[in-house]
Amino acid sequence: MTDWGWVAFAYTLVYGTLIGYVTSLVMRTRRANGEATRR
Amino acid sequence: MKRTIEVAAVGSVLIACVAGLAVPPDSVQGDLQRIMYVHVPSAWLAYLAFGITLVGSIGYLVTDKLRWDRLAGSSAEVGVVFTGLALATGSIWGKPVWGVWWTWDARLVLTAAMFFVYLAYLALRRSVDGAERRAQRSAIFGIVAALQIPVVHFSVIWWRGLHQPPTILRPDNPQIDPPLLFALLLAVFAFTLVYVALLNRRIDLAVAEDLLTDAPRADEHVAGAAVTAPQLGDWR
Numbered sequence: 038m039t040d041w042g043w044v045a046f047a048y049t050l051v052y053g054t055l056i057g058y059v060t061s062l063v064m065r066t067r068r069a070n071g072e073a074t075r076r
Numbered sequence: 077m078k079r080t081i082e083v084a085a086v087g088s089v090l091i092a093c094v095a096g097l098a099v100p101p102d103s104v105q106g107d108l109q110r111i112m113y114v115h116v117p118s119a120w121l122a123y124l125a126f127g128i129t130l131v132g133s134i135g136y137l138v139t140d141k142l143r144w145d146r147l148a149g150s151s152a153e154v155g156v157v158f159t160g161l162a163l164a165t166g167s168i169w170g171k172p173v174w175g176v177w178w179t180w181d182a183r184l185v186l187t188a189a190m191f192f193v194y195l196a197y198l199a200l201r202r203s204v205d206g207a208e209r210r211a212q213r214s215a216i217f218g219i220v221a222a223l224q225i226p227v228v229h230f231s232v233i234w235w236r237g238l239h240q241p242p243t244i245l246r247p248d249n250p251q252i253d254p255p256l257l258f259a260l261l262l263a264v265f266a267f268t269l270v271y272v273a274l275l276n277r278r279i280d281l282a283v284a285e286d287l288l289t290d291a292p293r294a295d296e297h298v299a300g301a302a303v304t305a306p307q308l309g310d311w312r
Contacts (some may be wrong), residue, residue, distance in 0.1 A: 038172070040106055040107040040108045040172070043106055043108055043111065043168060043169070043171070043172050044097075044108065044111055045109055045167065046168055047111045047115070047164075047165045048093070048169045050113060050161070050164055050168070051114040051118065051165060052089075054157065054160075054161060055157075055270065055274075056218045056230065058157055058274065059274065059277065060136050062274070062277040062278060062281055063194055064277070065281050066277070066280055066281045066284050069281065069284035069285050069287075069288050070284050072288055073284065073287045073288045075114075
């Protein structure tokens with residue numbers, strides 16, 4: 038793999054993980070709030 | 077305020093990403109050195125996040141207020157994410173530069189140990205029932221676990237291995253050219269804003285989870301109504 042390939046790999050991993058983690062936080066919060074409202 | 081921080085975090089990350097890809101390459105490692113602009117901020121945030129966990133743990137033991145426990149637990153989860161990223165990007169950087177994905181270097185081993193210790197901290201939080209009991213046990217764990225943070229940081233000085241010694245946080249002047257230093261500090265600033273935004277979101281989730289735990293379930297009322305005493309008329 039080229040140097041830029043390794044760089045792209047690292048950046049994709051970092052920013053992809055952060056986007057995924059933010060999405061999971063938003064969804065978990067919505068689900069918890071929704072369930073608390075239903076009770 | 078939270079929304080402002082989130083917008084600032086996204087904007088600064090975009091700028092830091094462009095800066096990291098646009099600054100001149102390193103004279104020794106070439107373009108591979110650009111991995112530093114995501115690896116070093118991730119490692120810095122691991123320290124910061126676990127340091128905040130320590131602050132939250134002490135805060136809970138001193139005040140008995142659950143908001144400190146939420147701060148500690150939320151920061152630990154975000155810290156585990158950044159520690160994982162630091163390990164992964166270090167591994168990706170190590171393969172083309174060192175020739176291996178992993179080596180038993182003191183910094184690498186101790187960072188991995190820190191990662192697993194805080195995973196255990198998160199597991200402990202899930203395994204204890206009762207908010208106060210969970211907070212108390214987690215606080216003690218959080219304080220003891222923080223003892224390893226300076227050991228991880230100074231490991232590159234105390235035990236020389238493959239990992240390079242500190243570049244910026246060193247007694248003499250930083251050993252890095254100004255444009256590269258600027259891009260690195262920009263990335264550290266941007267990632268710190270991301271950490272604050274994530275921490276806010278995670279604390280919101282912790283509050284929602286606590287409300288969920290405290291709220292009585294609708295079917296509990298139904299079950300309670302089902303065990304009413306039989307009417308006298310039923311026995312006649």
